[in-house]
Amino acid sequence: QVQLVESGGGLVQAGGSLTLSCAASGRTFNWSGLGWFRQAPGKEREFVAGITWSGGNAIYAESVKGRFTISRDNPKNTVILQMNSLKPEDTALYYCAAKGTPFFSARESSYDYWGQGTQVTVSS
Numbered sequence: 001q002v003q004l005v006e007s008g009g010g011l012v013q014a015g016g017s018l019t020l021s022c023a024a025s026g027r028t029f030n031w032s033g034l035g036w037f038r039q040a041p042g043k044e045r046e047f048v049a050g051i052t053w054s055g056g057n058a059i060y061a062e063s064v065k066g067r068f069t070i071s072r073d074n075p076k077n078t079v080i081l082q083m084n085s086l087k088p089e090d091t092a093l094y095y096c097a098a099k100g101t102p103f104f105s106a107r108e109s110s111y112d113y114w115g116q117g118t119q120v121t122v123s124s
Contacts, residue, residue, distance in 0.1 A: 002026035002098045002113040009094060009118030012086055016122075020081040022096030022115060030074045033099040035111060036081045038092035038120075045095070049081060050104030059104055064090075086122045093117040 008020040020036070035050040049070035051058045058070050069082040079096060097111035105111070 002029055002032060004096045004098060004113055004115035006094065006096045006115045006118040009120045011121045014086060014088055014122055014124050016086050017084045018120060020094055020118060022079045024077045029077050031102055033102055033104045034072060034079045035097045035104060036070060037095045037097060037108060040092040045108060047106040050106060052104050053102035059106060088122045088124045091120060091122050093119050
């Protein structure tokens with residue numbers, strides 16, 4: 001079992017930055033692939049970024065590539081999403097998710113555990 005709690009969301013102007021954190025608990029965290037997803041009002045939840053258990057490899061949605069960076073600190077049981085050059089279209093509820101296997105995935109169905117989400121609002 002893995003429990004996930006996101007933090008760091010808020011209101012920011014376009015062009016600004018935010019850092020989202022996800023604190024995890026559970027024995028399998030260090031062996032889990034992790035991801036960030038988001039859901040904007042009226043839209044389906046979409047993949048943002050994913051990272052392998054070691055942190056050595058990551059993937060990103062095209063819409064955030066070059067602006068967002070995912071990282072993890074296994075001793076601290078934390079995964080971070082650094083978001084720069086934010087745009088109004090980045091406004092969404094952001095979720096942290098963990099897989100039961102070590103590798104990343106862009107598929108929502110691949111993830112077994114989910115946090116409650118943290119709201120990010122980008123004003124124009």
